[in-house]
Amino acid sequence: MDLQVLVEGQGFPILCLHGHPGMGSSMAVFTEHLSQRYQTIAPDLRGYGNSQTNAEFAMTDHLIDLDALLERLNIEKYLVLGWSLGGILALELALRSPDRVSGLILVGSAARPWGDHPPITWQDNLYTGVSGIVNWLQPGRQWHIDRFGQRSLFRYLVQTHTPETYEYLAQAAVPAYLRTSRRATRALFTAIRQGYNRVLDLPQIQCPSLVLAGACDRHITAAASQETAQQLANAEWHCYPNTAHLFPWEIPAQVLADIDDWLERQPQF
Structure with a gap:
């Protein structure tokens, strides 16, 4: 194609x-x-x-x-x-x-x-869903990173939990996942x-x-x-x-x- x-x-x-x-x-x-x-x-x-x-x-x-x-x-x-x-x-x-x-x-x-x-739990999926949505709406907010991001599956994808990294996740990772x-x-x-x-x-x-x-x-x-x-x-x-x-x-x-x-x-x- x-x-x-x-x-x-x-x-x-x-x-x-x-x-x-x-x-x-x-x-x-x-x-x-x-x-x-x-x-x-x-x-x-x-x-x-x-x-x-x-x-x-x-x-x-x-x-x-x-x-x-x-x-x-x-x-x-x-x-x-x-x-x-x-x-x-x-x-x-x-x-x-x-x-x-x-x-x-x-x-x-x-x-x-x-x-x-590691095995993925329902809590992992819950925090990842919330984290992905919130970070997409307000990319790179530190309060979100601390409250949701580091508890989600993002903790296995990145080790550097900075606003800059989470801006990349919002701009590139979420659209790619959806498509x-x-x-x-x-x-x-x-x-x-x-x-x-x-x-x-x-x-x-x-x-x-x-x-x-x-x-x-x-x-x-x-x-x-x-x-x-x-x-x-x-x-x-x-x-x-x-x-x-x-x-x-x-x-x-x-x-x-x-x-x-x-x-x-x-x-x-």
């Missing part, structure tokens, strides 16, 4: 792939910065955002959609920045098109993703139940890679991300203390600085 996409800037193309839940605009923390020097391409994946479908689909359909999008945009070589699910798709693109993928930036992702998330379809959720969990694991294939990927992780990530652990970095032929790994799965919204300046530094050391970009 034809994906809805946000294209910004000029220069070497960077395909920016969101996670689950997510949409292209969820990647604004990256695209607003990188589009000053590169061309950023941030699609809504099938079943997310404005790329809705009435048919069931599999995770492999995302790759077909992305190939079609890149052909439509006349993109031959490109770098992929993928967050969570987006990082898994980035690895798949690199494995199937090594001559086109010039580099990888993997954010909170892994080739064998595993987590250690993530049940079909997208079913496609993802079907793949998870099948035991996704591409670790043994990673040595095939020869392009330079930057692997970033939050030390307290409970959704895709830092150990899983490190395993991926260790198996990639040309990878650099950063693990940020006191952050979790949404660490780009916790410490955006540090993450962007590390990405800038890595890109400057890659002359092909």
Whole structure:
């Protein structure tokens, strides 16, 4: 299907792939910065955002959609920045098109993703619902963060409970959650139940890679991300203390600085 996409800037193309839940605009923390020097391409994946479908689909359909999008945009070589699910798709693109993928930036992702998330209680869901609504109406209010946010499931997604982080949650996370379809959720969990694991294939990927992780990530652990970095032929790994799965919204300046530094050391970009 034809994906809805946000294209910004000029220069070497960077395909920016969101996670689950997510949409292209969820990647604004990256695209607003990188589009000053590169061309950023941030699609809504099938079943997310404005790329809705009435048919069931599999995770492999995302790759077909992305190939079609890149052909439509006349993109031959490109770098992929993928967050969570987006990082898994980035690895798949690199494995199937090594001559086109010039580099990888993997954010909170892994080739064998595993987590250690505690069981979710009804109180967790209650506080998360209240927190999400209140924070969406009044983003980043400290009284809300202290009263609801730190008691909700946000406590596993972030460790830095600051107004700035909660503004990102209101502006990007809530709209993405509301625009993530049940079909997208079913496609993802079907793949998870099948035991996704591409670790043994990673040595095939020869392009330079930057692997970033939050030390307290409970959704895709830092150990899983490190395993991926260790198996990639040309990878650099950063693990940020006191952050979790949404660490780009916790410490955006540090993450962007590390990405800038890595890109400057890659002359092909």
